[in-house]
Amino acid sequence: MQIYDVLILGAGAAGLMVATHLKRYNLLILEHNPRPAAKIAISGGGRCNITNQILSPSYYLGDKEFIATVFKAFDNHDLIHFLQRHGLEPVIRKGTQYFCPTRAQELIDLLLQTSAGVNIVYETEVQGVEKVEKHFRVTTSQGVFHAKTVLIATGGLSYSRIGASGIGFTIAESLGHRIIPPRPALVGLTLQPEQSWMKALSGLSLPVMVSVGRRTLTGDMLFAHRGISGPVILDTSLYWNQGKITIDFLPGKKLKSLFKSPNKTAMTQIPLPKRFVKAFFDALELPNIAYKAMSEVQKQKLSWLKSYAFAPAGTFGYTKAEVTKGGVATDEINPFTMQSRLVEGLFFAGEVVDVTGQLGGYNFQWAFSSAVVAAQGLSLQLSSD
């Protein structure tokens, strides 16, 4: 019976990064797709938003101390140096975001080159993991594999059409780990009937400020057939579970200062696309009259342009979500090694863990940082054997 040093479950961003750092061991990667890193290939509009110039746990949903500990070991600067050392010079776009110079495949090629020699078994679906005395038995569609240690890097549930699965959560739970309920995140939000007026604006994009819980987020909101989307709404979905969000359609502007011409109708003085203003007035049954002629109730309704509060109905779901929030609870993982505190020899990295970032390269940064820490932890564990 062959016993591997490490079985890596999933040849995605995290799994490949671990392989890169552990080449001297007897590793095997199990992957159910016919090729590696399907998500990297389609990410960032095909150019992969790898990381960000600005990194802090505040861009993440999850335990801030846990995240900070992982980033102390390997942060955005370390990632950029790693990529540069291996010949990939990321370029900055959209302000502070790092992308591949031309296409996401460059990053996949780099990961495959730096992990060259590590065997990847494709079209092999991982079905379960058991600990039998001192080693692990991993059951797959191609038979049973044995190893001293196992790394779960199978990601989350978003985009099942390219191989995403919840197997990591199932395995972790079967081995005694607590799972924070997974939910789609970085995803559009659907609307209640009262907000259906927004659907008629499909295709329109506006800069807005959104308040969700104690967070305030600014950016572009896109009206869509199914509801609302765009970068600021995708980030909102990270922090939204249920209940109301509030949208300021005129960020940085004071409402009263808009109505300087007393005889002009309020509608014509609002500096927003006509289509939006008309739909807003119709939905709130506001008359097309001058501001000063409005009743107090009408002025109050008009002020909702600055604070339109409503409860979204739900999200566009896992088929559209860039990530899955929730996952393996971090209080049962050691942030210095990414090893399970419950099962010796079991390690986690990437999206399967209950850490989820905003848009901007934060999820790949997490996948790579947690992978490097897991590689260090695995190395320690194997050298102590």
Ligand SMILES: Cc1cc2nc3c(=O)[nH]c(=O)nc-3n(C[C@H](O)[C@H](O)[C@H](O)COP(=O)(O)OP(=O)(O)OC[C@H]3O[C@@H](n4cnc5c(N)ncnc54)[C@H](O)[C@@H]3O)c2cc1C
């Ligand atoms: C459309 C889209 C665009 C995105 N763009 C960005 C971006 O630009 N920047 C950013 O930071 N993040 C982006 N993300 C998020 C990012 O892709 C993920 O957070 C990241 O890939 C997580 O890495 P991971 O290694 O944990 O999981 P994954 O990369 O998902 O890898 C998991 C691997 O496990 C395999 N697997 C799953 N189940 C099984 C099983 N049962 N048996 C065997 N193998 C299995 C999968 O096939 C996959 O290869 C995007 C996501 C999507 C869907």
